[in-house]
Amino acid sequence: MPESATAASGASIELENLTKRYPGSPQPAVDSVNMEIKAGELVVFVGPSGCGKSTTLKxxxxxxxxxxxxxxxxGEDVTDIDPVKLRRKVGYAIQSSGLFPHMTVAQNIALVPGMIGWSKSRIRDRVEEMLDxxxxxxxxxxxxxxxxxxGGQQQRVGVARALAADPPVLLMDEPFGAVDPITRDHLQDELIRLQHELHKTIVFVTHxxxxxxxxxxRIAVLRERSHIAQFDTPEAILTNPADDFVSGFVGAGAALKRLNLTRVRDVKITDYPTVTVDDPLQNIFNKLRDSGTNEILLLDKRGRPYKWLRRGDMMRAKGSLARAGTLVSDTVTRDATLRDALEAVLTDNAGRxxxxxxxxxxxxxVDMETLMNSVHELLEADRxxxxxxxxxxxxxxxxQTHAEQEGAGGEEKA
Structure with a gap:
């Protein structure tokens, strides 16, 4: 039976009065946290530095x-069982991947399955499955x-290692904090896609x-000592923050932040005339002429976006595409948010x-018109x-005024 057929889905997590005190400190680092996380849910701990979110996670x-x-x-109390056995059942991914430098990618991914006694053939198949x-x-x-x-590849391998033994729970401690913003966006999209496929219970720490x-x-906004200021859906926190502390986290522009709640797959994705690097130059000329647009998208040998080609570029090509066109600087996936897409479009002078x-x-x-229509719809809904x-x-x-007046009238009669 293939691994995917027996894959473990998520498990519920309950924290009951969870506390951490360090010797010599007058206040606990984490003070009596109570929380229920549903099986298959992705819960994010967010809060200021030093509030105890990573301590709670660990x-x-x-x-x-x-x-x-x-x-x-x-439902199983794991507070008193062997912590080493517990860690083998709970995936863990951290910032900068935490890979062992003296081990290959395959050896890193195989680490926990090897510890718990999987066969070599099963481990080999699992490594290939996880990388895919x-x-x-x-x-x-x-x-x-x-x-x-x-850096982005290391983080992907770190996630693959954390999932290798098919744990129901995955803990992630600022796993994308050390990569550049574009790579971070793509890693976030990848995690969203993985969660759609795997339905693990994920607890994710970020600032x-x-x-x-x-x-x-759901998001748990944490104060000092991991006191829960609000634990709710992103939309509920954006539209109805519990207090000034939560409002400070939401910040200005809550309507625009809601662009993070809508995915590219939820809006109109238009087709575009494309050619490949293997197409004869004359065919590319003909496709551009017949397309009715001022540009076409050149795809590489694997069908990935490579260059935007405009009419003027083709005139200067002189029999070669090597110097023609503009390299595709950014792309988004269907799991990217509208905010990601809007940022990519705004940095591209052609607006797509x-x-x-x-x-x-x-x-x-996805083009600017589609995205701006979505922004206007969100703003109108907020209004x-x-x-x-x-x-x-x-x-x-x-x-209330009517009730007070009625009450006053009754007192006068009395």
């Missing part, structure tokens, strides 16, 4: 031992060492509220961005919601 797999309280995973899952070619990458990978909105099914699949293959294009809230407030005040 207590779930007991990398940090709790001083008090209980941890239950799928995170969008890396097994033949190309499994024999490499971490130093031979880019970036925009990342929390983009990834989380190519949409790609899991292997980077071309799918379509109507604000008007309704104001109307309800006025009605409540009128009822």
């Amino acid at each position: 207590m779930i797999n007991r990398l940090i031992e709790p001083t008090g309280g209980r941890i239950r995973i799928n 899952l995170v969008g890396l070619d097994a033949g190309e990458f499994q024999g490499r060492y971490p130093r031979q990978l880019s 970036d509220f925009d990342e929390a909105i983009k990834l989380g099914d 961005v190519a949409v790609t699949g899991r292997r980077g293959e071309y799918i379509g294009v 109507l919601e604000a008007m309704e809230a104001q109307h309800e407030l006025e009605e409540a005040r009128a009822l």
